[in-house]
Amino acid sequence: MSADNRYSESQSVFERAVQVIPGGIYGSKSPGFTVPGQFPYFFTEAEGCRVKDADGHTYIDYLCGFGSMVLGFGNPVVDNPAIEQLRKGDLLNCPSPVFVDLAERLCGLIEGMGWTVFAKNGTDATSLAVTASRVHTGKRRVLMAGGAYHGAANWCSTNKFPVLDEQDYVHTFPYGDEEALKELFETYRDEIACIILTPYHHPTYLDQKIPEKSWYPLVESLCDREGALFIMDDIRANFRLSINGSHSYFGAKPHMVTMGKSLANGYPIAALMGTPELKKAAGNLFITGTFWTSSVPMVAAMHCLAEMERLDVQSHMFEVGKMLKDGLRDAAAAEGYKVNLTGPDSIPFMTFPDDPDMYHNQMFSAAMAKRGVYLHPHHNWFVSYAHKKEDIQETIEKAAESFKEMRTR
Amino acid sequence: MSSIRKPYARTAAAVRSGVVASLIQTLLTLDSDLNKSLPAGQYALKLKAPESVESVISFNGGTRGAVLNFMSCEAMTDTLSGGKGAFIPYPSGGGFTKALKAFQSCAAAVSTAMSHVPEKEDKPGIEKKTRLLLTAALRGVCEVYNHDHWVKMKAAAIPAGTIAVRIAGTPDIAGTIRVKDKTMSYTPGADLSAANAVLEFADIDTCYRVLTGQVAAMAELGSGKVMLRGRLPMIQGLFPLLDRFGELM
Numbered sequence: 001m002s003a004d005n006r007y008s009e010s011q012s013v014f015e016r017a018v019q020v021i022p023g024g025i026y027g028s029k030s031p032g033f034t035v036p037g038q039f040p041y042f043f044t045e046a047e048g049c050r051v052k053d054a055d056g057h058t059y060i061d062y063l064c065g066f067g068s069m070v071l072g073f074g075n076p077v078v079d080n081p082a083i084e085q086l087r088k089g090d091l092l093n094c095p096s097p098v099f100v101d102l103a104e105r106l107c108g109l110i111e112g113m114g115w116t117v118f119a120k121n122g123t124d125a126t127s128l129a130v131t132a133s134r135v136h137t138g139k140r141r142v143l144m145a146g147g148a149y150h151g152a153a154n155w156c157s158t159n160k161f162p163v164l165d166e167q168d169y170v171h172t173f174p175y176g177d178e179e180a181l182k183e184l185f186e187t188y189r190d191e192i193a194c195i196i197l198t199p200y201h202h203p204t205y206l207d208q209k210i211p212e213k214s215w216y217p218l219v220e221s222l223c224d225r226e227g228a229l230f231i232m233d234d235i236r237a238n239f240r241l242s243i244n245g246s247h248s249y250f251g252a253k254p255h256m257v258t259m260g261k262s263l264a265n266g267y268p269i270a271a272l273m274g275t276p277e278l279k280k281a282a283g284n285l286f287i288t289g290t291f292w293t294s295s296v297p298m299v300a301a302m303h304c305l306a307e308m309e310r311l312d313v314q315s316h317m318f319e320v321g322k323m324l325k326d327g328l329r330d331a332a333a334a335e336g337y338k339v340n341l342t343g344p345d346s347i348p349f350m351t352f353p354d355d356p357d358m359y360h361n362q363m364f365s366a367a368m369a370k371r372g373v374y375l376h377p378h379h380n381w382f383v384s385y386a387h388k389k390e391d392i393q394e395t396i397e398k399a400a401e402s403f404k405e406m407r408t409r
Numbered sequence: 410m411s412s413i414r415k416p417y418a419r420t421a422a423a424v425r426s427g428v429v430a431s432l433i434q435t436l437l438t439l440d441s442d443l444n445k446s447l448p449a450g451q452y453a454l455k456l457k458a459p460e461s462v463e464s465v466i467s468f469n470g471g472t473r474g475a476v477l478n479f480m481s482c483e484a485m486t487d488t489l490s491g492g493k494g495a496f497i498p499y500p501s502g503g504g505f506t507k508a509l510k511a512f513q514s515c516a517a518a519v520s521t522a523m524s525h526v527p528e529k530e531d532k533p534g535i536e537k538k539t540r541l542l543l544t545a546a547l548r549g550v551c552e553v554y555n556h557d558h559w560v561k562m563k564a565a566a567i568p569a570g571t572i573a574v575r576i577a578g579t580p581d582i583a584g585t586i587r588v589k590d591k592t593m594s595y596t597p598g599a600d601l602s603a604a605n606a607v608l609e610f611a612d613i614d615t616c617y618r619v620l621t622g623q624v625a626a627m628a629e630l631g632s633g634k635v636m637l638r639g640r641l642p643m644i645q646g647l648f649p650l651l652d653r654f655g656e657l658m
Contacts, residue, residue, distance in 0.1 A: 031631045
C-alpha cells in the first residue's frame with residue numbers, strides 16, 4: 001500500500017494539524033485508526049447518507065457520525081426547528097421549557113425509566129451513571145466487559161498510568177462469560193456498586209456479539225443478590241434496535257440507561273435515565289455543565305424522536321442492513337473470501353475469519369473508499385433511515401469490484 | 410518539558426547497553442574494515458549492571474570472553490554515554506583480552522558512526538545511518554518495554570505477536586519486534602508473511618527523517634509515507650515506547 005494523491009487535501013490539512021494539535025487528530029478519528037494514506041481525514045459536508053471529503057470526493061457513508069445520524073445528514077424535519085431555536089437562543093441562563101418537554105417525552109418512551117438528566121457526550125452520561133450507582137449503594141467497585149467502550153473518562157479509558165487511579169476499582173470480564181461474571185460477584189461480594197454493559201458487545205477490531213437469552217436474567221439476579229445496580233450503556237446502539245431503548249429489544253431491565261448519539265440526529269446531547277426509585281440518588285449529585293442545558297439539541301431531539309416514531313426507522317434500518325450483510329457475504333463468496341458479518345442488521349460489521357490481523361479489512365476498506373464508499377476497517381458500521389435500497393445495491397456492486405481487486409493483488 | 414519524569418536508573422542503563430550492543434552487531438555487518446581490524450577468533454563481551462541489566466555482544470559467533478561488570482546502573486549509563494563510571498572487567502572464558510580490545514574498537518566506531526551527519530547527496534551514508542538508527546530505535550523500544558514499569562503499564566495492551574518494521578523497496582533494512590510472555594525482543598530482518606502487523610516507511614529518506622526527528626512520525630503517517638497495517642493495537646502501543654526512548658537517549 002502507498003500514499004494516494006486522491007487524498008492530498010486531507011493530507012495537507014493534516015500536516016497543518018500536527019503542528020498545533022497533539023496527534024493531529026486524536027482518538028477514534030485519528031488517521032492511524034483508518035488506513036493511513038488511503039482514507040480521507042477531513043470532511044466538509046454531507047446530505048442524506050452521503051458525505052463529502054476535503055478533496056471533494058463523495059462517499060456512501062456507513063459511519064453516520066459514529067452512529068449519531070439516524071435519520072441521515074441534513075434532515076429538514078430536525079434541522080429546521082433546531083435552526084429556528086438557534087435564532088431565538090441556544091444557551092440561555094436557565095433551561096428553556098423544552099428541557100422539561102424532552103425529559104417527559106423520554107420518560108414516556110424509554111421502557112422502565114422515570115427520570116432524565118442531560119449532558120453532552122456519552123462519557124458524561126456513563127460517568128454520571130457510575131457515580132450515581134456508587135452514591136446510591138455506598139459501594140465502590142464497578143464491573144464492565146473487557147474491550148467494551150464506555151467513553152473516554154479515566155475510569156474506563158485506555159489512559160492507563162499509575163497516577164490515574166480511577167481504574168483501581170474497575171474490574172473486567174469477558175462479555176457473555178457467565179461463569180466469569182459469577183466469580184467476580186463472588187470475589188467482590190458486598191463491594192460492587194454496579195455493572196455497566198452495552199446492550200450487545202461491539203468491541204473495536206473484533207466480531208460483534210449478541211447476548212445469549214440467559215445473559216440478562218443472570219446479570220439481573222446477580223445484581224439483585226448483591227444490591228448492585230445494572231447500567232445499560234445504550235450510547236452506540238441507541239434507537240437502532242428499538243424506539244423504547246435497546247434494553248427493551250433484549251428484554252433486559254436495567255436500573256439506569258445512558259443514551260446520546262442518535263438521540264438528536266447529530267446535535268450534541270446525551271442523557272442519563274433511571275428507574276423512579278433512583279431519582280433521589282441522582283438528585284444528591286451535583287450535576288452541571290455550561291452547555292448541558294442548551295436548547296437547540298433538545299429541540300432537535302424532540303423532532304428526531306417524533307420522526308423516528310412516525311417512520312418506524314428501526315424496521316427500515318433492519319431491512320437495508322440485512323440487504324447489505326447478505327450482499328457483502330455473496331460478493332465475498334464470489335471471490336472466494338469467507339467473511340463474518342456480525343451484530344444487529346442495523347449496526348453491522350465485517351471481518352475475515354482467516355485474517356485476525358485485519359490486513360484484509362484494511363485492503364477492503366481502502367478499496368471501497370477509492371470507489372466512494374466509507375466503510376470503517378476497524379469500527380462497527382451503522383446504517384440510517386437515509387440509506388435506501390439503491391444505496392445498498394450500489395455498495396454491494398462496489399464491494400464486488402473491491403473483492404475482485406483484492407483477489408488480484 | 411522534555412521529560413515527564415526522571416528515568417529509573419535501571420531503565421536508562423538497560424536501554425543504553427542494549428542499544429550499544431545492537432549497534433555494534435549491526436556495524437560489524439556493515440563495516441568490513443572494522444571487522445578486519447578485530448582480533449581473530451570467536452569471543453563475546455557482556456555488559457552487566459545490578460538489577461539484571463545485561464547485554465551481550467558476540468564477535469564471530471562467540472559466547473564467552475569478558476564481562477564488564479558496572480558497579481551501578483548509573484555507572485553503566487555514564488560510561489556508555491562517553492563519560493566515566495566504575496566497572497570491573499573480568500574473564501568469562503577464553504578471549505578475555507580480545508573481547509576487551511574488540512569492544513573498545515567497536516564502541517569508538519559506533520560513536521563515530523552515530524555522530525556522523527551525512528550530506529543530503531550522500532545516499533550510501535544516509536542508508537548506513539538509517540540502518541543504525543532503526544536498529545537503535547527498535548532495540549531501544551524493546552528495552553524500554555522490558556525495563557520501564559511506567560511505560561509498560563501504558564503499553565500493557567500490546568498483544569503477543571510480531572511487528573515487522575521495514576522500508577518499502579529496501580527489504581534488507583528491516584527489523585522485527587516480538588512480544589511474548591510480556592517481554593519484547595528485537596531481531597534484525599523481517600518476514601512479512603509471518604508478521605501480525607507491519608510498520609512501513611515509504612523510502613529510506615522518510616525513515617531517516619523520522620528517526621532523526623526532522624519530521625514527526627504522525628505527520629508522515631497522515632501523508633501515507635509511514636504506513637501501518639495489520640493488528641494496529643500492536644503498533645499503536647509502540648508510540649509511547651518510542652517517545653520514552655527518545656527522552657532517554
